[in-house]
Amino acid sequence: MDLRIFTEPQQGATYDTLLTVAKATEDLGFDAFFRSDHYVRMGTSDGLPGPTDAWITLAGLARETKRIRLGTLMTAGTFRLPGVLAIQVAQVDQMSGGRVELGLGAGWFEEEHKAYGIPFPKEKFARLEEQLAIVTGLWSTDIGSTFSYDGTYYQLTDSPALPKPAQAKVPVLIGGHGATRTPRLAARYADEFNIPFASIEDSERQFGRVRAAAEQAGRAGSDLVYSNALVVCVGKDDEEVKRRAETIGRDVEELKANGLAGSPAEVVDKLGRYAAIGSDRVYLQVLDLDDLDHLELISSQVQSQL
Numbered sequence: 001m002d003l004r005i006f007t008e009p010q011q012g013a014t015y016d017t018l019l020t021v022a023k024a025t026e027d028l029g030f031d032a033f034f035r036s037d038h039y040v041r042m043g044t045s046d047g048l049p050g051p052t053d054a055w056i057t058l059a060g061l062a063r064e065t066k067r068i069r070l071g072t073l074m075t076a077g078t079f080r081l082p083g084v085l086a087i088q089v090a091q092v093d094q095m096s097g098g099r100v101e102l103g104l105g106a107g108w109f110e111e112e113h114k115a116y117g118i119p120f121p122k123e124k125f126a127r128l129e130e131q132l133a134i135v136t137g138l139w140s141t142d143i144g145s146t147f148s149y150d151g152t153y154y155q156l157t158d159s160p161a162l163p164k165p166a167q168a169k170v171p172v173l174i175g176g177h178g179a180t181r182t183p184r185l186a187a188r189y190a191d192e193f194n195i196p197f198a199s200i201e202d203s204e205r206q207f208g209r210v211r212a213a214a215e216q217a218g219r220a221g222s223d224l225v226y227s228n229a230l231v232v233c234v235g236k237d238d239e240e241v242k243r244r245a246e247t248i249g250r251d252v253e254e255l256k257a258n259g260l261a262g263s264p265a266e267v268v269d270k271l272g273r274y275a276a277i278g279s280d281r282v283y284l285q286v287l288d289l290d291d292l293d294h295l296e297l298i299s300s301q302v303q304s305q306l
Contacts, residue, residue, distance in 0.1 A: 002280065004030060008036045013289050014052070017290070029299055030295075032068050036073060039115065058070050059095055073173070075103060076107035079107065087163065093165035094166045097166060104131065105128065127154075130151040132185065136189060147161040174192075175195060176196075197229060198228065203228055204278070226281075228281075229285060233261040
């Protein structure tokens with residue numbers, strides 16, 4: 001099972017903080033550094049010093065790291081026109097030497113749209129489907145050919161479909177809890193399906209839906225990578241677990257029920273139960289970005305056991 005570090009910078013983080021965490025991610029042997037794509041903090045955090053842009057951040061990290069994969073959970077489809085997004089991701093992929101992955105979602109947090117003057121359309125899912133068709137279509141168009149698209153929400157005419165990513169195919173992640181439309185969209189466009197903050201039982205059910213949708217679409221269910229995103233809070237002993245939980249404003253028992261919390265042995269056991277239902281990869285949501293000892297503990301006593 002791959003372990004990836006997943007950050008929520010809208011809660012309060014500078015680029016320098018994210019760079020420090022990304023370098024630790026690489027040095028400690030984790031598979032990837034991912035971040036959310038939000039412009040307003042959630043909950044009681046003050047969000048200071050303010051938001052950082054996901055793709056500007058990843059462009060910087062692309063030049064400062066050498067091995068780890070870089071990506072988003074999830075880029076908000078409402079934030080960027082699909083043609084522009086295809087250019088941005090392709091450029092960052094070139095800058096990284098082919099280490100980028102695109103998680104793309106419909107966008108859901110209305111407050112941040114109002115705060116920064118971003119339109120928040122009603123037809124977000126239908127727009128997402130067109131965005132996926134356009135982004136993947138632009139990347140897969142042969143050099144020297146053009147790409148056109150005549151959709152309900154987006155129209156492209158004779159696009160040169162440049163630049164191309166460094167990778168022959170940038171992995172596309174689609175995720176969510178939806179029972180019908182989400183699996184269908186994943187079956188058509190995704191290389192990886194991610195379910196965020198879900199129980200083992202709910203994850204197994206949703207993975208099954210996606211596998212079935214893939215098979216209906218003429219793909220093998222095993223063509224996709226299946227992953228979870230879960231909050232992480234590990235400690236050498238109960239006191240350390242409690243301290244880390246208090247720092248992020250969470251209750252230990254709630255974290256144990258809904259995330260990956262407790263001793264290294266407890267977390268390894270729970271990861272094993274996710275693996276048993278088909279999870280290939282887990283994104284560890286790290287909420288205290290100043291606690292690098294936490295990452296070292298997970299690397300040395302959790303990751304080493306997988």
